[in-house]
Each structure stands twice: as structure tokens, then as C-alpha cells.
Amino acid sequence: MTCEAEQPGRLRPLRRTEVLSRSLHTIEHTGSAYTVEVDTTRDWQARLYRDGEGHAVADMPATFPVPGGKIEVDSSLYGVTRVHLVLDSGEERRLAPVAGTAEHLRAALARRYPRVSRAIGVAAILVLVVNLVTAVPTALEFLTRIPKVAAHFGTFTSPLALPGWLNLALLFAGVLAAVERVLTLRKNRVLDIETMWASL
Known part of the structure; x- marks a missing residue:
């Protein structure tokens, strides 16, 4: 689903108590840091932040237009299943989990x-x-x-x-x-x- 006109506020820091309920993924693109937030304790919407400022909100599956492409987000009952930057050329880049999230901790385990x-x-x-x-x-x-x-x-x-x-x-x-x-x-x-x- 494409993004709505509503915009989220400024991106809140991740608390330890939110590690199982709040998913944050980020990527640098065209000189800006784009961060996608999915908070299952509030709703099943995706929120996009640009350099920490609220940019757009959308229901799942979400598509956020960005310069030169779009960011696609989808989830299941168990968490985020897709969070990719899809460029106009067709190239796809997966957003990286933000430090402190469950996804980041799992990736750290894989590295260590x-x-x-x-x-x-x-x-x-x-x-x-x-x-x-x-x-x-x-x-x-x-x-x-x-x-x-x-x-x-x-x-x-x-x-x-x-x-x-x-x-x-x-x-x-x-x-x-x-x-x-x-x-x-x-x-x-x-x-x-x-x-x-x-x-x-």
C-alpha cells in the first residue's frame, strides 16, 4: 500500500523493553538516512523517517517513494519479512537493522x-x-x-x-x-x- 499523508513525529530512541516489539531498519540513500519503523504494540503500520524526522506512514504492505526508487516493507505475525530499497534500475538493497533491535542482535550472533x-x-x-x-x-x-x-x-x-x-x-x-x-x-x-x- 502506498504511503498516506500522515507523518510520524521525530524518531524515538530504541528502549531495551521494545526489543521484541519494535523493528527499526535503516539505509543511507542520496545523502540521507532513511529509517523504517514497525511497532507491533501500536499497530501494523510502517513509518518512514528521513534523517530522524517523520516522513510518511503506510499500512502493510507499504511502499514509500524515495528519490530514484522506493522502499518496500511487509510483515507477518512474527515480524518484518521484507524491508528493501528498490531502485528504478531494478537493483534491490536490504535495509540494515538498527543497533539494539532483535534483528541486529541476531545478526551479531551470526558474525560472532x-x-x-x-x-x-x-x-x-x-x-x-x-x-x-x-x-x-x-x-x-x-x-x-x-x-x-x-x-x-x-x-x-x-x-x-x-x-x-x-x-x-x-x-x-x-x-x-x-x-x-x-x-x-x-x-x-x-x-x-x-x-x-x-x-x-
Whole structure:
């Protein structure tokens, strides 16, 4: 969605208590510092600041025109999934997370401990794949309980009967895995289906 006429005030410094709820990304472009803010405690809007001053506000997915291109922002229930400067030439540059944000801390971990970072990334993928495999039969069973669907396609009983504690553990692990993927701005169409299921 394109930006609205409303403009945010001056950019506030990031507080430690906001690390899990406020996302800030920045980039230098045409002699100015552009910063995108997404604060999930207020709303699901994106705010653009130019050299610290409020510039524009837009609903997600947001598009902010800037000299020579535009800044595109999108998010999910787990955080910001896209924050890129797209130049008129077609070149894309990802905005960098501001120091102190969860995204910046995750990037710092990757730089200091690359093996640990890779292990966390692989674990997140495995969790989402397991959740996807277990969610599909459950979703099919749920759908075939709808009378109109059952009348046309019959009923389906999931072969997986997981105990409640395991379902809860998988759901919790799935949320953590989804957050990990968002913090590193990784996106996959198949895995995104699982994160949408986990958010229901």
C-alpha cells in the first residue's frame, strides 16, 4: 500500500523493553538516512523517517517513494519479512537493522558464532518441516468434517494422533522457528504455509 499523508513525529530512541516489539531498519540513500519503523504494540503500520524526522506512514504492505526508487516493507505475525530499497534500475538493497533491535542482535550472533548461527537456522527449518508434515493431515481431517466438503469428497481421519503435550511443544517450537526466520529475513513459500498454520 502506498504511503498516506500522515507523518510520524521525530524518531524515538530504541528502549531495551521494545526489543521484541519494535523493528527499526535503516539505509543511507542520496545523502540521507532513511529509517523504517514497525511497532507491533501500536499497530501494523510502517513509518518512514528521513534523517530522524517523520516522513510518511503506510499500512502493510507499504511502499514509500524515495528519490530514484522506493522502499518496500511487509510483515507477518512474527515480524518484518521484507524491508528493501528498490531502485528504478531494478537493483534491490536490504535495509540494515538498527543497533539494539532483535534483528541486529541476531545478526551479531551470526558474525560472532557462525556455526551456532547455522545450527539455529537448520533447527528452525527442521521444526517447520516437522510441523508442516503433522499439520497437513490434521487440516485435511478438519476440512472433511465440514458437511458440504464431506458430501463431495468423503471424510478423512488423520493417521497421526499426537499427545496434547507434543502438539503444544511443536506449536511453541514452530513459533520460535518462525521468529528466527523473520529475524534473518529468510522466506520460503512452503515454510510460510506452516508459519501461517502455526499462527491460527
